[in-house]
Amino acid sequence: MTCGDGRADYKRVKEVVSGIIDNNFITQPPVNAKKIAENSGLVVLFVDFPEKLAEVAGFLDFQSKTIYVNSDDEPFRQNFTIAHELGHWFLHKNRVSEYQLLMRKPIGGETSPLEKEANFFAASLLVPADMLLNCRLQNMSNSDIAKKFKVTKAVIDLRIADEQKA
Numbered sequence: 559m560t561c562g563d564g565r566a567d568y569k570r571v572k573e574v575v576s577g578i579i580d581n582n583f584i585t586q587p588p589v590n591a592k593k594i595a596e597n598s599g600l601v602v603l604f605v606d607f608p609e610k611l612a613e614v615a616g617f618l619d620f621q622s623k624t625i626y627v628n629s630d631d632e633p634f635r636q637n638f639t640i641a642h643e644l645g646h647w648f649l650h651k652n653r654v655s656e657y658q659l660l661m662r663k664p665i666g667g668e669t670s671p672l673e674k675e676a677n678f679f680a681a682s683l684l685v686p687a688d689m690l691l692n693c694r695l696q697n698m699s700n701s702d703i704a705k706k707f708k709v710t711k712a713v714i715d716l717r718i719a720d721e722q723k724a
């Protein structure tokens with residue numbers, strides 16, 4: 559258990575994600591985050607956010623186990639939003655007070671360790687390492703890989719950078 563020392567624990571995220579991939583029998587892309595959320599006992603709602611939440615991509619209500627997704631976003635982005643909020647559900651149930659809404663801005667650049675973990679969770683869940691490697695061995699371009707996994711190219715770029723870090 560981390561003690562809120564301000565650092566993202568990527569190793570733990572990787573372990574949690576790989577358990578979820580196994581439990582949901584995910585063997586090929588694309589990964590449907592909504593289905594995994596529902597298999598995990600959560601409800602996913604696509605809603606028209608009021609104007610003051612117009613810049614919000616989505617959020618999780620821990621108490622009602624509901625993920626709210628901005629219905630104005632593209633399906634790829636919504637899939638990422640659900641995966642991101644799912645990350646908070648699996649990783650941060652005991653740190654609800656530090657939780658933040660997910661904004662509709664490009665991913666990356668977050669400084670909060672919780673947000674970094676949730677983004678890493680989402681990217682690793684939607685683009686599992688072995689499936690990514692498979693595509694790269696076939697010399698697929700990042701944009702073709704993105705289409706296959708139904709994520710934005712930014713997510714693939716992020717995943718490849720992550721793999722090279724490890």
Ligand SMILES: [Zn+2]
Binds near residue numbers: 658659676
């Ligand atoms: Zn978040």
